[in-house]
Amino acid sequence: MDWMNVVIEYGRIILFALITLIVGLIVIKFIVRIVGKQLERSKLDESLKPFLQSLVSAILKILLLISVVNILGYPTASFVAVIGAAGLAIGLAFQGSLANLAGGVLLLTVRPFRVGDYIEGAGYNGTVKAIQILYTELITPDNKVIFIPNGNLSNAGIVNYSVNSTRRVDFKFGVGYEADTKHVIQTLESVVHSHQAILQDPEPFIRLSAHGDSAVEYTVRVWVNAEDYWDVHFDILEQVKTRFDQENISIPYPQMDVHVTNE
Structure with missing residues (x-):
């Protein structure tokens, strides 16, 4: 019967897509684990390592999802366009946070200062207590805590008083x-x-x-x-x-x- 052939055919496609999804997730987990070990051996800042590992995982999962959608027979071009539009909308909604995120990656990669350094930047000065992905935490000489958005800090001049001895x-x-x-x-x-x-x-x-x-x-x-x-x-x-x-x-x-x- 024709409908039986259709069911069998779609069943095979769905099964293949499911197997691809499961195997892909296993492979992604393995790749992310390898990336994590390589990052642990690198000299990158500790705050940046989990972020990069999560970013690699997210990108690979998006690619896997596109592959599964393609196997199921849906047009990937439309699917990619939807993802792109969603990404654009999210980017516009969170453009300040994304700027801070980019600034945090820049600061943690270039490392113009480290935890414990006394710096001046974005109109503030103090000792660096922590460098997070979105904010840098300073402690002023009178023991106030200041959270500076990394987007502002990375785009401003930074004076580091602790670099030279x-x-x-x-x-x-x-x-x-x-x-x-x-x-x-x-x-x-x-x-x-x-x-x-x-x-x-x-x-x-x-x-x-x-x-x-x-x-x-x-x-x-x-x-x-x-x-x-x-x-x-x-x-x-x-x-x-x-x-x-x-x-x-x-x-x-x-x-x-x-x-x-x-x-």
């Missing part, structure tokens, strides 16, 4: 015009060279740098280990003020001389 600390000190230049420089040199955390190579820089409206400006630049930056910054400010007082070197306030003439 040393940093330069810059100071500017205003001194009264009546102070002897040689005496001021010697006093600053004494303060700088007495601080144990300041490196002598590169050599500290101490020079008169500007003639201001009410003060002579001296620039001091010293190199320190990165972890000593703030200790040296505050120590030198305090010690210079103390030594200037001891040496009777004035730190003038902004002032204006007014000359009155009688006509």
Whole structure:
């Protein structure tokens, strides 16, 4: 009977499609497992590895689904068009999240900073606590937690203060015009060279740098280990003020001389 032949034929197609689906899922699972092992051996960030593994799995399953639909006799072109349209609609609806996702992949791949680095970016600064797929978590010096969307962070300039082991600390000190230049420089040199955390190579820089409206400006630049930056910054400010007082070197306030003439 013709209808029996049709049933048998469709039964064979459905059975073949079912076998293809089952075998395909097994093969995909095997491939994803291999990819996972390769990712574990790679130097990629730990947060990126499960995402890439899931992405490979999703792509392979979509390809398998298209193959099964083709076996069943449905036009794959229409099916692909539906998937594409759905993908476009989802992309438009979640374009902000997708931008963050792309930014997260970029940050985890290029790695302009790592967990524990002190960075400045997207208008914020702090120590990196975690780099997630969508957000980067910062802890500010006053212990606030900031979640920055990776899309914003990856498209902004990033300053990483922890990449190099040393940093330069810059100071500017205003001194009264009546102070002897040689005496001021010697006093600053004494303060700088007495601080144990300041490196002598590169050599500290101490020079008169500007003639201001009410003060002579001296620039001091010293190199320190990165972890000593703030200790040296505050120590030198305090010690210079103390030594200037001891040496009777004035730190003038902004002032204006007014000359009155009688006509």
